Amino acid sequence: MSMIAAFYGGKSILITGATGFLGKVLMEKLFRTSPDLKVIYILVRPKAGQTLQQRVFQILNSKLFEKVKELCPNVHEKIRAIYADLNQNDFGISKEDMQELLSCTNIIFHCAATVRFDDTLRHAVQLNVTATQQLLLMASQMPKLEAFIHISTAFSNCNLKHIDEVIYPCPVEPKKIIDSLEWLDDAIIDEITPKLIGDRPNTYTYTKALGEMVVQQESGNMNIAIIRPSIVGATWQEPFPGWVDNINGPSGLIIAAGKGFLRAIKATPMAVADVIPVDTVVNLTLAVGWYTAVHRPKSTLVYHCTSGNLNPCNWGKMGFQVLATFEKIPLERAFRRPYANFTTNNFTTQYRNAVSHRAPAIIYDFYLRLTGRKPRMTKLMNRLLRTVSMLEYFINRSWEWSTYNTEMLMSELSPEDQRVFNFDVRQLNWLEYIENYVLGVKKYLLKEDMAGIPEAKQHLKRLRNIHYLFNTALFLIAWRLLIARSQMARNVWFFIVSFCYKFLSYFRASSTLKV
Numbered sequence: 001m002s003m004i005a006a007f008y009g010g011k012s013i014l015i016t017g018a019t020g021f022l023g024k025v026l027m028e029k030l031f032r033t034s035p036d037l038k039v040i041y042i043l044v045r046p047k048a049g050q051t052l053q054q055r056v057f058q059i060l061n062s063k064l065f066e067k068v069k070e071l072c073p074n075v076h077e078k079i080r081a082i083y084a085d086l087n088q089n090d091f092g093i094s095k096e097d098m099q100e101l102l103s104c105t106n107i108i109f110h111c112a113a114t115v116r117f118d119d120t121l122r123h124a125v126q127l128n129v130t131a132t133q134q135l136l137l138m139a140s141q142m143p144k145l146e147a148f149i150h151i152s153t154a155f156s157n158c159n160l161k162h163i164d165e166v167i168y169p170c171p172v173e174p175k176k177i178i179d180s181l182e183w184l185d186d187a188i189i190d191e192i193t194p195k196l197i198g199d200r201p202n203t204y205t206y207t208k209a210l211g212e213m214v215v216q217q218e219s220g221n222m223n224i225a226i227i228r229p230s231i232v233g234a235t236w237q238e239p240f241p242g243w244v245d246n247i248n249g250p251s252g253l254i255i256a257a258g259k260g261f262l263r264a265i266k267a268t269p270m271a272v273a274d275v276i277p278v279d280t281v282v283n284l285t286l287a288v289g290w291y292t293a294v295h296r297p298k299s300t301l302v303y304h305c306t307s308g309n310l311n312p313c314n315w316g317k318m319g320f321q322v323l324a325t326f327e328k329i330p331l332e333r334a335f336r337r338p339y340a341n342f343t344t345n346n347f348t349t350q351y352r353n354a355v356s357h358r359a360p361a362i363i364y365d366f367y368l369r370l371t372g373r374k375p376r377m378t379k380l381m382n383r384l385l386r387t388v389s390m391l392e393y394f395i396n397r398s399w400e401w402s403t404y405n406t407e408m409l410m411s412e413l414s415p416e417d418q419r420v421f422n423f424d425v426r427q428l429n430w431l432e433y434i435e436n437y438v439l440g441v442k443k444y445l446l447k448e449d450m451a452g453i454p455e456a457k458q459h460l461k462r463l464r465n466i467h468y469l470f471n472t473a474l475f476l477i478a479w480r481l482l483i484a485r486s487q488m489a490r491n492v493w494f495f496i497v498s499f500c501y502k503f504l505s506y507f508r509a510s511s512t513l514k515v
């Protein structure tokens with residue numbers, strides 16, 4: 001019997017960010033392994049015209065929850081969606097709901113965050129720092145609370161090369177930042193943002209670091225732990241391989257590569273691709289929840305959930321395997337044939353962006369205009385290149401994360417728990433994982449039918465022929481222009497033509513003799 005699964009039985013669990021990528025997988029695993037849990041409270045806001053109930057309904061009706069619905073048919077009765085917007089004071093939670101949360105919650109998993117790299121400092125602080133502070137305040141008023149698990153990121157201290165499982169202080173206290181954002185206007189905030197974030201690449205990593213400081217400062221007597229996943233990717237094993245439903249991290253670039261939009265990237269092929277499957281993160285999170293509640297460590301422990309030090313894969317290998325999979329299983333209606341050129345040189349990057357990305361987009365838009373349609377490719381390409389430029393920081397560096405606490409926890413688990421809540425990334429076969437990831441992107445994110453593969457292959461063949469035809473035409477036009485302008489080019493041309501003529505005459509004469 002799994003001790004961890006038994007621990008969550010009968011518990012009331014509060015999850016923030018349950019509608020996100022990680023939150024959904026966390027909920028799924030909890031229901032699957034502990035169907036006798038009492039209730040999962042999820043803090044949800046209405047979004048995209050959907051009510052809370054519609055959002056929950058959509059999640060439960062997704063492929064991710066198919067197994068759960070078999071094992072736990074009354075799952076919908078065990079989810080209690082509570083209206084909450086983490087941007088508001090007290091999260092905008094009603095008095096009755098707040099009362100219920102305060103008196104019943106046993107475990108909190110705090111996953112909600114803004115993960116956008118381009119968010120304003122004000123918004124990123126509001127969500128990743130102030131909301132964390134408010135949630136801790138709420139947690140401190142919960143008499144039945146056994147553990148508070150905060151999800152941070154392995155990149156919260158990406159300004160360091162070697163990162164230990166400790167909370168590093170930021171130069172400016174989070175409270176001072178929160179206070180000053182209250183009275184500073186947006187223009188001044190934008191001006192001071194680069195100075196505040198220092199050598200971190202964006203407001204996301206900076207505010208996640210501030211969030212950790214807040215957790216440490218406000219922990220009081222609570223049992224708290226912090227989990228730092230690296231780049232969270234599709235599921236490895238559970239509930240089935242390759243599940244992914246958002247375009248963050250590598251997923252968006254995998255699509256861009258498969259559709260042939262992205263054919264070159266500024267990336268260091270030998271840099272470690274510290275991707276970690278989402279189910280591995282969830283297994284560690286649940287094990288940490290159990291350990292923190294039962295063993296009550298004296299201080300706030302930080303757990304790194306990374307792959308690089310135990311089972312490294314690099315971006316070169318990942319890119320190669322992504323393309324190899326697209327050879328076998330292409331995406332539908334690709335713009336160009338998938339191709340990957342990794343470069344570390346700025347000039348080559350600019351050149352490739354101009355020739356391999358912007359020029360084809362301009363030509364395609366010209367074609368759309370000619371055929372009476374609205375041009376859209378240049379806009380899309382500019383957006384993609386902007387996204388790529390924001391990810392460049394992470395694909396041209398390697399970090400070392402120590403994993404003492406994570407390994408200690410693994411040794412504390414029973415063999416059954418090590419199996420059911422496996423977070424040993426040494427067992428991961430990267431080639432298989434990446435292939436399933438690419439397949440998952442096609443099936444679950446793009447919702448493409450596998451029956452369309454022969455047509456997709458045919459389409460790629462057509463694109464190859466168009467490519468050859470286009471290159472030949474381009475060469476002939478360039479050559480024709482050169483001949484018209486340069487005596488030297490004309491001489492070379494006459495030499496080649498007369499050489500070919502002589503060769504053909506000789507060939508014809510010798511074949512006539514043989515007959």
Ligand SMILES: CCCCCCCCCCCCCCCCCCCCCC(=O)SCCNC(=O)CCNC(=O)[C@H](O)C(C)(C)COP(=O)(O)OP(=O)(O)OC[C@H]1O[C@@H](n2cnc3c(N)ncnc32)[C@H](O)[C@@H]1OP(=O)(O)O
Pocket residue numbers: 115116117118153154155229230231232245246247248249250251253254257262263264265315318319320322323339340341342383386387390391394395
């Ligand atoms: C040469 C070829 C190569 C081939 C090989 C290729 C494979 C191998 C190489 C792989 C290398 C991987 C490197 C990963 C490094 C990750 C490092 C992470 C480290 C930290 C990890 C963390 O600790 S933290 C989590 C990560 N955090 C993010 O990764 C957010 C980033 N990102 C943004 O910060 C914003 O994205 C940014 C960018 C501002 C743009 O912002 P933006 O406004 O321009 O674009 P949006 O994001 O809004 O979305 C644009 C359009 O996508 C639509 N869309 C949105 N979601 C959708 C959904 N679920 N399904 C469908 N469509 C969706 C949306 O509806 C828009 O569509 P429309 O245009 O029609 O409206």
Ligand SMILES: NC(=O)C1=CN([C@@H]2O[C@H](COP(=O)(O)OP(=O)(O)OC[C@H]3O[C@@H](n4cnc5c(N)ncnc54)[C@H](OP(=O)(O)O)[C@@H]3O)[C@@H](O)[C@H]2O)C=CC1
Pocket residue numbers: 016017018019020021022023043044045047084085086087110111112113114115127151152153154208228229230231232233246248249
């Ligand atoms: N994905 C990754 O690569 C990594 C993620 N992490 C961390 O893991 C955690 C989960 O990330 P992930 O699942 O990928 O992120 P997602 O963007 O998929 O999910 C974010 C969640 O936060 C919720 N949220 C955001 N703003 C608010 C708000 N104002 N009020 C209520 N809820 C809100 C979202 O709700 P809604 O659906 O309404 O928008 C969503 O449920 C984050 O803390 C992130 O920092 C760490 C390392 C890597």
